[in-house]
Amino acid sequence: MSGKILAIAIVVSALLFGAGVYYFQVYYYYAAVEDDAGQVFLTPLDGGAPEHIAYAGFEGIDATSSPIRYRACFTTPERPQALDERFERYGDGEPRNAPFWFSCFDAEEIGRMIETGEAHVYVAQRNIEFGIDRVVAVAEDGRGYVWEEINECGDKAYDGTPLGEDCPPRD
Numbered sequence: 001m002s003g004k005i006l007a008i009a010i011v012v013s014a015l016l017f018g019a020g021v022y023y024f025q026v027y028y029y030y031a032a033v034e035d036d037a038g039q040v041f042l043t044p045l046d047g048g049a050p051e052h053i054a055y056a057g058f059e060g061i062d063a064t065s066s067p068i069r070y071r072a073c074f075t076t077p078e079r080p081q082a083l084d085e086r087f088e089r090y091g092d093g094e095p096r097n098a099p100f101w102f103s104c105f106d107a108e109e110i111g112r113m114i115e116t117g118e119a120h121v122y123v124a125q126r127n128i129e130f131g132i133d134r135v136v137a138v139a140e141d142g143r144g145y146v147w148e149e150i151n152e153c154g155d156k157a158y159d160g161t162p163l164g165e166d167c168p169p170r171d
Contacts, residue, residue: 026099033060033072040074040146042087042136043123050125051087053078055144059104067132068096072146073104080120080138090135093121095147110137110145119145130170131157 033039035058041050053076060072093114098105113119114137124134124146131154137145150158153167163170 026101029063029065030061030069030099030102031063033062033070035060039072040076040136040144041124042083043125044086045088047088053083059102060146061098061102067129068148068150070134070146070148071098071102071105074144074146075142076138076144077142078138079142080140083122083138084120088123090121090123090133090149093135093137093147093149095137095145105145105147113137113139119143126151127153127168130154130168 038052039058039060040055041052043050055074055076058072058074060070062071063069095105095107095110095114097107110119114121119137119139121135121137124136126133128134128148131151133149133151135147135149153163155161156163156167157170
């Protein structure tokens with residue numbers, strides 16, 4: 001009889017622990033990002049300070065548990081061809097999945113639009129935090145998406161490779 005009780009206690013403990021981990025990963029750490037009319041910006045071709053672009057309908061989330069959990073969606077009257085003339089493109093942006101409840105950010109769909117050329121990815125700000133770049137994708141239909149990417153310096157820092165001279169100093 002005591003073996004059954006022990007087995008049940010282990011299974012219940014494991015289920016409760018798993019439910020707790022799931023809750024913390026998918027819900028707890030995320031918080032809404034307030035739209036202060038300054039969340040969407042791009043870096044000009046001349047490398048100057050990031051500039052704001054016109055946008056509406058901003059929805060954003062961020063988490064303190066990771067530097068790459070920022071996600072946002074918006075609409076803009078701007079189109080990729082016009083932005084290409086003024087702002088720096090980001091080479092190989094690849095959106096990461098957002099929690100299922102943040103439904104405006106579908107990483108698969110955004111990735112498909114980038115691959116087919118329906119959306120262009122731009123540098124919002126390099127090294128917004130050491131080793132992390134914020135990027136913005138704008139689609140032909142005016143939908144826009146923001147997320148953060150680990151850059152080359154971040155890759156080196158996280159895998160222990162010596163940082164090159166191109167990397168900014170770490171805080």
